[in-house]
Amino acid sequence: MAEEKQEFWRWTESNWKNPDINWNDAKFITVGIDVGSVSSQAVAMADGEVLAYGNMRTGSDSPNSARNALKFALEAIGDMPEDRMDYCIGTGYGRVNVPFADRSITEIACHARGANFIYGPEVRTVLDVGGQDIKAIQCDQKGKVTNFLMNDKCAAGTGRGMEVFSDLLGVPINEVGDRSFEFQGEEPAAVSSTCVVYAKSEATGLLRKGWTKEEVLAAYCKAMAERIYSLVERVGVKAEFAVTGGMAKNRGVMDRVMPLVGLDRMKTEWDTQIAGAAGAALFGFALCKKGKGRKK
């Protein structure tokens, strides 16, 4: 008998509005839209301060995902008409497919700028673990990129891989972090490959051998952490160290990356997934201030 399949990989979509800002008082409303491979965010800023954001899953169609993310953010504001928007910048994997954007900027530049905003100007190294790529970025106190690397050829060690694993093991994605530490005795060694396809078959074998789900999660998280660190290492690590993207919410991987890095990661109240879109909105604000905004 077919049972309804639970979607363990599904993470919570959210939107938020800043109660302290009234959009009517703003000189410039700028919007950043980050269409990633797995998630899409829209951040609306009023003169460089976050007014509202929406964070949701990317669908099969980039223009629609961009529009939905914007709609989701505007829903949070409630009464602001869409044409109040002064400038809109698209970023991320699907940035050229944002039909209403005035221009697009690469996610490298946007993530550095966004991390500078959500973590503060002390950030020098930004690690972004997204749905399908890993970015390691060094930036200066203004959030300008000084050194970067993006591994977008292979999705090993990324968010999508974690989704596949949570589904395989039947562990809800937001519990993966804690569960991966709930093993008995010594921490199991990392799985030998982070390649999602190979790791999945290796994990199936381990389960067959009698490993618990927690042990398998620990082994996979460890392998991901090692892979992520090997990319960070190439760019180099400078304090302060900040993590953005969905994987920043996964303690199982991050608590295993940080001992390798040898630093503590910075903390923030913001949703780490909005960094790219926040950066894009800030670039929009910078352009508007320079008088390089939309021609009216």
Next chain:
Amino acid sequence: MLANYGYKDASGDFFITIDTDKCDGCGDCVPACPAKIFEVLDEDPNDPLRDEPVAIVSGEKKKKLKYECNPCKPSSDRPALPCVSACGAGAISHSW
């Protein structure tokens, strides 16, 4: 800015680094590369507020560097790499 284009996979690290502080966007690397992996843009895509031309490794090529660069990298008697020699500013380097 050090722009690292390329990837890391199970067979190794394949990155071409362009130092955008040295690169003046002259474009000498573009015809020098037999695989045509470089292009010059009027604006640095990773530094949108700086309006200077700069060389980048173009889109799809950066995911195939191991293969695109292979003909210039014989296992013995390796001559100087054409892209590295062509760059007067010394802005280009390879990781492998």
